[in-house]
Amino acid sequence: MTVLRPPPSPAKDTPRRLPPLTLANPDMVAKHTPCTLHLSVLPPELACRLFYTMLDESQEWKRNQWWLFERLVESPHRTSFYVRRFSASDGDSEDVAGDAWQEAAQYWYNGRSTQPPRHFPDVLEEACTIVERVVNEEMKKRRRYPLEWGGDSLGIWRANVAAANCYEGAKESVGAHADQLTYLGPYPTIASISLGTTRTFRLRETIPSDQRDVRQARTFNIPLPHNSLTIMHASTQERFKHSIPPQSTIDLYRPSYPRSMASPIEPSNCRINITFRFYRPDFHPSTIPRCKCGIPTVLRADQKNKQDGSDKYWWHCNAAAQNEGKDCGFWKVLDIKAEGRGPCVQDALEDSAG
Ligand SMILES: O=C(O)CCC(=O)C(=O)O
Numbered sequence: 001m002t003v004l005r006p007p008p009s010p011a012k013d014t015p016r017r018l019p020p021l022t023l024a025n026p027d028m029v030a031k032h033t034p035c036t037l038h039l040s041v042l043p044p045e046l047a048c049r050l051f052y053t054m055l056d057e058s059q060e061w062k063r064n065q066w067w068l069f070e071r072l073v074e075s076p077h078r079t080s081f082y083v084r085r086f087s088a089s090d091g092d093s094e095d096v097a098g099d100a101w102q103e104a105a106q107y108w109y110n111g112r113s114t115q116p117p118r119h120f121p122d123v124l125e126e127a128c129t130i131v132e133r134v135v136n137e138e139m140k141k142r143r144r145y146p147l148e149w150g151g152d153s154l155g156i157w158r159a160n161v162a163a164a165n166c167y168e169g170a171k172e173s174v175g176a177h178a179d180q181l182t183y184l185g186p187y188p189t190i191a192s193i194s195l196g197t198t199r200t201f202r203l204r205e206t207i208p209s210d211q212r213d214v215r216q217a218r219t220f221n222i223p224l225p226h227n228s229l230t231i232m233h234a235s236t237q238e239r240f241k242h243s244i245p246p247q248s249t250i251d252l253y254r255p256s257y258p259r260s261m262a263s264p265i266e267p268s269n270c271r272i273n274i275t276f277r278f279y280r281p282d283f284h285p286s287t288i289p290r291c292k293c294g295i296p297t298v299l300r301a302d303q304k305n306k307q308d309g310s311d312k313y314w315w316h317c318n319a320a321a322q323n324e325g326k327d328c329g330f331w332k333v334l335d336i337k338a339e340g341r342g343p344c345v346q347d348a349l350e351d352s353a354g
């Protein structure tokens with residue numbers, strides 16, 4: 001007897017695999033990613049002075065340490081955290097350098113106890129003012145997202161903290177991640193300046209689970225030269241992971257100015273990165289949910305699962321990072337309204353409509 005078999009079902013269409021793409025100039029970065037790249041952003045003398053100052057400071061920076069699957073691991077680069085001093089004329093209800101914010105600095109280091117954070121050195125303050133100007137000009141050209149911070153009636157972005165990283169040699173790196181949103185809140189704008197040797201900044205989109213059958217992620221490699229500013233605009237932390245991958249070789253950086261009149265120019269194999277950030281008053285440390293371990297939780301965007309296409313964020317226990325990998329399993333969805341946070345851009349829009 002002949003057994004009739006149904007014809008083989010046609011192979012399911014798998015989305016096209018896309019090769020990595022190098023984004024070699026600002027136009028390409030803006031076209032393919034939610035980021036913008038700004039070359040030669042600081043006056044050259046200031047960029048060089050900032051490089052020397054932060055390189056000297058970096059002698060004190062530490063490798064982050066945390067527990068991962070029952071193993072204590074160490075970040076393959078050194079890092080530090082700075083807070084900005086504000087004058088009363090800035091109208092801040094609380095200086096971010098105040099005691100409460102020291103908790104936030106501690107959580108830059110995965111919950112490790114730390115010394116009080118340092119203040120911006122003068123040269124960092126000088127650079128920050130220029131960076132803010134560039135960020136605000138760029139933000140004016142962009143759409144705003146409903147969950148962005150809407151508390152500044154003039155819609156002006158400013159930085160109140162900075163995280164700094166030093167990558168020494170070609171092998172130091174940072175793995176693929178999206179930044180934690182604990183004190184930044186949803187849809188932050190993060191401005192990241194690069195000094196010293198050129199390194200590749202890698203961006204890769206996370207495709208939400210319900211779109212995996214229709215499209216694939218692409219890897220974008222962006223070479224970041226000395227004195228360039230990368231702005232990770234709103235939605236980068238919701239949709240992309242970023243990294244600085246290890247490289248087989250790097251070009252030494254040759255500063256254009258000596259440290260002093262008498263000193264020779266010394267080539268360097270270091271890249272200094274400074275990310276300027278705005279810690280939101282509505283994500284003040286006193287408002288961060290505590291888990292059953294009694295310590296502050298951390299907030300992350302859920303890049304894979306969207307609620308009916310809209311974003312979802314989780315507060316979750318982060319004790320494992322410092323507690324030999326053990327946590328209490330606390331997970332709670334962020335509910336901006338119920339938690340009394342804001343105003344967000346959407347609230348400002350509702351007010352003007354109503
Ligand atoms: O070095 C860089 O450009 C990225 C640093 C970074 O991702 C971070 O500090 O969160």
Ligand SMILES: [Fe+2]
Binds near residue numbers: 177178179242
């Ligand atoms: Fe990051």
